[in-house]
Amino acid sequence: MAGGAVPGPDGGLRCPWGLSTADYVAYHDDEWGRPVHGDDALFERLCLEAFQSGLSWITILRRREGFRSAFDGFKIASVAAFTDADEERLLADPGIIRNRAKIAATLANARVLADWPSGDLDSLIWSYAPDGARRAAPRTVADVPAVTDESTALAKALKKRGLRFVGPTTAYALMQACGLVDDHLADCVFRGGAAGGSGQDRA
Secondary structure, eight states: OTTSOEEOTTSOEEOGGGGSSHHHHHHHHHTTTSOOOSHHHHHHHHHHHHHHTTSOHHHHHTTHHHHHHHTGGGOHHHHHTOOHHHHHHHHTOTTSOOOHHHHHHHHHHHHHHTTSOTTHHHHHHHTTOOOGGGSOOOSSGGGSOSOOHHHHHHHHHHHHTTOOSOOHHHHHHHHHHTTSSOOSOTTOTTGGGTTTOOOTTOO
16 A cells, blocks of 8 residues: 555565654654653653654754753753853854744743643643544544644644644644654554553654
């Protein structure tokens, strides 16, 4: 089936994108689609998905440790306290994507989130997780959407509360990466996390 699951090095079927590079194999097998909870952990994913906008995810994945170092582990309280000097430091950091608008949005979002009660970001994001039992498992990559009603609603809710760079496509990529939806293909051995455990908060 064109675009369907393909055998990996161990013979197990996987989503085709998850075999395109060694970095993707590890990310697909160990992280993508596993439940992620915690405000700081979700803030990191939200930021990285925003930085990915207009780029390939592998570009972000290969710089992830650079991002974590530059943004102090994406601790909301720490990033919220970043100064203008920190913003200039980030713009000169070759370990990240040096996009002024995305960096400014990351700092602004941290300042907004720093005023939210603990657990509020986690609760808000997860409140938009659809009922998995009602979603047909995708058979091919063509069956995987880029935007859904839930991601559109999540983006609207985040924007309403003051967050930036959180459009419906970014919101859906976040939902996929953090386990709100399971978009592993129907024949992928990692659908449902069956081949690798829960993977919660693994990154």
